Amino acid sequence: MTEPTRVLIVGGGYVGMYAALRLQRELRRHEARITLVDADSYMTYQPFLPEAAAGNVEPRHVVVSLRRVLDRCRILNGWVVGVDPVARTVDLRPHGGPGRVLEYDILILAPGSVSRTLPIPGLAECGIGFKNLEEAIHLRNHVLGQLDLADSTTDDATRARALTFVFVGAGFAGVEALAELEDMAHDACAYYPTIEPGQMRWILVEATDRILPEVGPEMGRWTLEQLRGRGVDVRIRTRLLSAVGGRVVLDDGTEYDTDTLVWTAGVRPHPLVRATGLPLDAAGRLKATAELTVEGARDVFTAGDCAAVPDLTRPGETCAPNAQNAVRQARTLADNVVATLRGGELRPYRHAYAGSVAGLGLHQGVAQIYGHKLHGMPAWFMHRTYHLSRVPTLNKKVRILIDWTLALLFRREIVSLGQLSDPRKEFERAARADREGRAEEPVLR
Template sequence: MPEPRIVIIGGGHVGLTLALRLQRKLRPDEATVTVIDTQPHMTYQPFLPEAAAGSVEPRHVVVPLREALRRCQVLTAQVTSIDNAHQELTVMLGDGKVEHVGYDVLVVVPGSISRALPIPGLAEHGVGFKTIGEAIYLRNHVLSRLDIAASTHDEELRRRLLTFVFVGGGYAGIEAMAELESMARDAIRSYPPIAPEEMRWVLVEAMDRIMPEVSPPMGEYTRQRLEERGIEVKLNTTAKSFTDGHVVLSDGDEFDADTVVWTAGVKPHPMLEDSDLPRDAKGRVECTAKLQVRGTHTVFAAGDCAAVPDLTSSDPDALCSPSAQHAVRQAKVLADNIAALLRGQPLVNYKHRYAGSVAGLGLFQGAAEVYGVKLKGFPAWLLHRVYHLARMPTASHKARILGDWLLELPFRRQVVALGELHDPRAEFIKAANTRGLPRPHGGVAAG
């Protein structure tokens, strides 16, 4: 009898945590596990702000799937449709070929993508903050704005270059902005022409508070700390236009900005639209408390793309929030339930009371609320680092990140823009297009 085929769609934090646990729990002859993702690595997103700010080497916050999942099959491909009626996936490989992949047990954990709104100019001038590529881009972009501003005498251009706008006051937006502002404030010590007060950092939030993940007092504390650093926090405000880099806000404020970062929410992965799985009004896969997709026996889901009942709430219709804390714990229960399913054992419900949140607000600054205990400043910042270091997969990546942090103690973090990373062939193309031009004196011919 062939071994059952377990297929996991998504190699993000949930998918990797699930696959690692299945590697440990299942015997080699008990099932085959295949992980399908468009990327060959998992990005630990809570460390993206520190990677953008230069506190952590970007390579250290990504885990190669093939390195971590020695007993699993890893397929770098894009799932284009799910046909659960026939237990089959349609996938597009890297070379453009289309194949069909069968399964006995399916796990749907593709995560989410940025939820952008149809605001004029956003697509042309905005950038998200969900991938390591976006984090590296923003780091290089912010530092390059300082470079250009330090060398221009055009005051209007200088103001535009030194204006940074973040839309979205949740954890992603707050941490990204706080870390990048801290990095820029540290970097301008190397740019004598620029004074710290010349930089303008603007946070735009449609709600009447920031960081809804924590209590209102902690959210207010965070807002005050940001404003003490000169960051403008605009509550009950929305963005109306970013056309040609000209920012128009609903409170009547208008100004030019060369940096627009969009962190105003996420939505389930669009891959789910071409599937026969039940979904709710927000596009999430409907699940039972056992993390099984409703109406199915061998299909499971978890994380941002799943609507999972919150059994800790008195509201019978309450769902678990789309947080990393729930996602990782769901992955562990999910692995246990899949092993139980294969062995004919009863499945268990997912039930976890939200423990709280920790946030880094730049070097030595943070805010945390864990089981009702509030921490501020350095203790919160330290807890943020310790917590996420413990959650980082693989011992080697933990060690590398710890090494990055220890190097910060005797040395300043490196603040240099490597813009060539975004267009590495530009210089070569320029050189190739200058054939026939006189060679500069002293040039050395190749070959």
């Protein structure tokens, strides 16, 4: 009896998880042994990160356990630090213990993307991204913690710094994160007797001349007007020059002191792709064929943010690196892996862009669907309806729907759990004080 084909999937995001789901459904057990490797044991549904940050959705409801949904796959957690397409091996570094080498017959390389940063002084020390659940939870706790600080201090400079929130990058991530967090903070001011919503400074910095380019110029302008109407200081054609010590300096001469600097100015392919020796395009993405194999390597498949996939609906261009394409590419990729195993013909990926939706806080949104433009409540409803239909598993759909229903009946929680970001700080402080035989010093949360 022949051994099952070893299918190795690197990356547990949209492409990795959805491809694995389809493969375990389409393949018989004796045909393949599927292994998925990712640093996390869960897949994050990123479009709901802003709502998780704002407290509209329970954070655990926007993630899906890979082990739970991929019951016919082997899940390994750790970092892939190297790929040898000639020897057909992958170097895995688990979270603890020695590394190991994994062999494969077919490789699905989909590590996704990471935040694209620039060599701006102070950015690495003061900034935070908005790509994963940990960052979203931290920002929620941080913003509420800044309100706690501002309400408690008598120092005007400390108060002004705490109430200044700067976001750099006006694509989906930046606009939705700012809009949801501003909406949350606005509601929270009702519980802080010394803070009026107008005393907070929310600043959105964008280097180009428009925001939310994904929804088109008209809806982008509408969004700009809405944000400015809510008191958000939107600065287009403006760049961040420095953030040393929390002193934000813009190229228009404006300066702010802040403890909140959120960087959402684009993404770049995961660094792993450069360590594979496989062909890359000018943007550092894997060169993919229309059938979602890597050029020159028919046993290596790729898709998603890390891949330059030809857009057959727009000759000469590549598919946009968004969730809409990633989910659909995963389906085609999995079907082509099945075809490879069974000697069938590979099918090219072709998908016409359906449009985009974005949430701007409670009851506010913007959308462009098949050329139809929506804003306000209809777009907000479309945003929630569309993404609810796309969240993996019925379990998560029901839980999110319950979260939204409860939010209609009760006011959202405004508790800052700042110690979540450093849970051992209090214990270390107590142990240090006992060891030195002195009174405990206050903890800055």
